[in-house]
Amino acid sequence: xxxxxxxxxxxxxxxxxxxxxxxxxxxxxxxxxxxxxxxxxxxxxxxxxxxxxxxxxxxxxxxxxxxxxxxxxxxxxxxxxxxxxxxxxxxxxxxxxxxxxxxxxxxxxxxxxxxxxxxxxxxxxxxxxxxxxxxxxxxxxxxxxxxxxxxxxxxxxxxxxxxxxxxxxxxxxxxxxxxxxxxxxxxxxxxxxxxxxxxxxxxxxxxxxxxxxxxxxxxxxxxxxxxxxxxxxxxxxxxxxxxxxxxxxxxxxxxxxxxxxxxxxxxxxxxxxxxxxxxxxxxxxxxxxxxxxxxxxxxxxxxxxxxxxxxxxxxxxxxxxxxxxxxxxxxxxxxxxxxxxxxxxxxxxxxxxxxxxxxxxxxxxxxxxxxxxxxxxxxxxxxxxxxxxxxxxxxxxxxxxxxxxxxxxxxxxxxxxxxxxxxxxx
Numbered sequence: 177x178x179x180x181x182x183x184x185x186x187x188x189x190x191x192x193x194x195x196x197x198x199x200x201x202x203x204x205x206x207x208x209x210x211x212x213x214x215x216x217x218x219x220x221x222x223x224x225x226x227x228x229x230x231x232x233x234x235x236x237x238x239x240x241x242x243x244x245x246x247x248x249x250x251x252x253x254x255x256x257x258x259x260x261x262x263x264x265x266x267x268x269x270x271x272x273x274x275x276x277x278x279x280x281x282x283x284x285x286x287x288x289x290x291x292x293x294x295x296x297x298x299x300x301x302x303x304x305x306x307x308x309x310x311x312x313x314x315x316x317x318x319x320x321x322x323x324x325x326x327x328x329x330x331x332x333x334x335x336x337x338x339x340x341x342x343x344x345x346x347x348x349x350x351x352x353x354x355x356x357x358x359x360x361x362x363x364x365x366x367x368x369x370x371x372x373x374x375x376x377x378x379x380x381x382x383x384x385x386x387x388x389x390x391x392x393x394x395x396x397x398x399x400x401x402x403x404x405x406x407x408x409x410x411x412x413x414x415x416x417x418x419x420x421x422x423x424x425x426x427x428x429x430x431x432x433x434x435x436x437x438x439x440x441x442x443x444x445x446x447x448x449x450x451x452x453x454x455x456x457x458x459x460x461x462x463x464x465x466x467x468x469x470x471x472x473x474x475x476x477x478x479x480x481x482x483x484x485x486x487x488x489x490x491x492x493x494x495x496x497x498x499x500x501x502x503x504x505x506x507x508x509x510x511x512x513x514x515x516x517x518x519x520x521x522x523x524x525x526x527x528x529x530x531x532x533x534x535x536x537x538x539x540x541x542x543x544x545x546x547x548x549x550x551x552x553x554x555x556x557x558x559x560x561x562x563x564x565x566x567x568x569x570x571x572x573x574x575x576x577x578x579x580x581x582x583x584x585x586x587x588x589x590x591x592x593x594x595x596x597x598x599x600x601x602x
Contacts, residue, residue, distance in 0.1 A: 179511035180596060192593040199543065199586050207544030209580040214363075214522030215571045216431055219491050223484065224433045227474035231466070239472070244465035250457060251449070252441070256468040260441040262478045263396065264427060265409035270443045272452060275463045278428040278440035282390060283320050285424050285442065288455040289353075289388060290324050294448065295421055296386035299324070299353060308346060308355035310338040312525055312553035312564050314363040317356040317392065326353070328555035333365055337373035347382040354388035360407050361395040361521025364553055364566040368520075371408065378413035380422075389414070389423040396427055397481055400489040400496065401519035404482050411443055420445040429471060431522060432481060432488075439471050495569040495577055499524055502581035512592040524567040525553070532591040533562045539587035545580050 180188065231237060237244050240254045251257070252273025261268040274281050290299045299305045307321040310331045318328060329346060331338045337359070346352050357377070359369040369377075377389065391410045399405065414423045421444075428440035444452070475481050500517060503526070507513050515526040528536055533550035540547050548566045551559040567584070569577055 177509040179509065180592065181511050185597065188593060188597050192590075192597055195586060195589045195593060199539065199590050202583050202586055203543040205544070207579060207583065209544060209576055209583065210546040210571055211568050211577070211580050211584075212546045212548045213571075214431065214568045216435060216488075217491065217495075217571050217573065219573075220488055220570070221434065223487050223491075224474075227433060227470055230470055230473040236473075237466070237469070239469050242465070244469045247461050249465060250460070250462050251453060252463065253465045253468040253472070255472045256439060256465075257441075259472055259475065259477065260427065260443070263481060264393065264411075264425060264441075264443050266411050266425075266443045269446060270411060270449065271441055272444075272449055273439060273441045273463065273468055276428070276430070276434075276436060276438045276440060276467075278392070278394065278426045278430070278442070279316055279320075281440055281442050282317070282392070282424075282426055284456065284459075285388075285390070285452065286320055286324060288452060289386070292455065294386065294388065294451055299326075299386075302351075304351045306346075306349065306352045308338075308343060308352060309555045310356065310362075311555060312364050312566075313356060314358055314392070315548070315552040315557070317358075317390070318555050321354075321356070322556065330555050331355075333362065333367060335367060337362075337367060337369035337377075340373055340376045344376070344380065347380055347384070347387065350383040352382065353384050353386060354390060356390050356392070358392050358394060359410070360393060360405075361398055361518060363394070363521065364523040364525040364564075366516050366518025366521045366523065366525065368405070374408050374410065374413055378410060378419060378423075379417040380419070382422075387422060391423055391425040393425055393427050394430070395521045397485050398431060398488075398522065399485070399520040400492040404485070405520075411445070415445075421448055424448065429475075432484060433471060433474070437467065439468050492570060494574060495572075496524065498574055498577050499567055499569045499581060502578070502585055506581075506585040507588060510589065510592075513588060522568055522570055524569065526565045526567055526588075527561075527563045528565060528588050529592040529595060530561045530563045532588075532595050533559060533565050535591040535594070536565060536584075536587050539590055540583055543583045543587065545583040545587075547584070 256273045257268040257271040260271045305326045307326040308331050309328050310333050425443040429438035513528045537550040551557045
């Protein structure tokens with residue numbers, strides 16, 4: 177195949193006619209496919225089915241002298257706190273264990289800062305609150321801070337993490353109150369923050385004394401193409417520079433066990449934990465300790481988690497390979513897109529021809545393929561280049577994934593050809 181940039185307008189028109197026919201044939205198939213969110217497929221969920229059988233006898237519900245069926249222990253079952261502490265490389269007394277949603281815990285932390293103030297004046301009483309959003313990033317993070325009326329500030333991502341020169345400049349403004357981070361296999365680019373980036377983040381001296389680092393370590397053990405990579409503890413790193421109160425780290429078992437019935441946590445300084453217990457004690461008496469114990473008994477320890485994640489990797493690796501092979505075969509020779517090649521996490525970030533992401537998304541939608549909306553990886557859903565689309569290969573079986581990629585690649589070609597023919601820029 178000849179790259180589109182090397183074709184004459186007549187050749188592009190001929191290709192446009194061919195691709196339009198190919199697209200119409202796909203649209204006529206009445207497909208219903210979904211690669212929008214990082215949902216584990218049924219084969220992965222089956223790996224965890226035995227977890228439902230670990231609590232049977234009455235004695236099974238006792239742990240550390242606690243009857244998990246009853247009220248109490250808002251901060252979480254001690255055994256589950258120890259499990260997450262081992263996973264994240266922190267002390268159990270720094271861990272709070274909640275329900276199935278780490279996103280809810282993130283919301284509750286932001287809400288505490290907004291309503292009452294975590295380390296200073298409540299943000300709701302301040303005229304202007306700005307929040308740093310490395311992008312492409314996780315749309316649900318951005319939506320949380322947007323929902324409180326914060327001004328979202330885009331920070332470009334680099335191959336080693338957020339652009340730290342820009343971050344260090346922006347935090348000199350006292351209205352900048354925090355930053356979102358997904359430090360390992362970032363959503364959607366799959367970037368792993370470098371040790372130097374982590375050091376610079378941990379040692380920051382923001383002008384705002386109540387600056388809050390929201391460190392979502394959602395993919396801390398989610399390798400599928402390489403062996404497990406140990407990762408620095410952000411809480412430990414921040415403590416080195418006197419910033420222990422600056423950070424909340426979040427994790428969950430959402431893509432380890434059952435996404436809808438997992439366990440989440442945050443790790444923070446003991447002072448921050450006391451403050452959050454004060455906030456949460458008026459909201460809930462205790463989270464589901466039965467489920468926390470079920471996870472402890474099934475996963476056992478960090479090595480048990482890593483063993484399970486190696487099984488997940490055997491399912492995920494062929495799906496990511498399927499997507500990457502289709503892109504290399506159908507798109508790479510045409511020169512109309514670029515993409516990351518992650519070795520962990522749940523997403524592939526594709527940058528299509530600038531100005532065509534939304535049209536590509538609409539064409540996919542009309543042909544029966546659901547994708548996360550173009551632009552979602554940027555604050556306010558506005559991609560300045562209209563180029564980024566996130567692909568999540570995990571849910572469909574390989575056969576459906578191949579169909580999905582046929583629709584995606586054809587839609588990408590069609591959107592690019594329409595733009596190029598109209599503009600004659602190539």
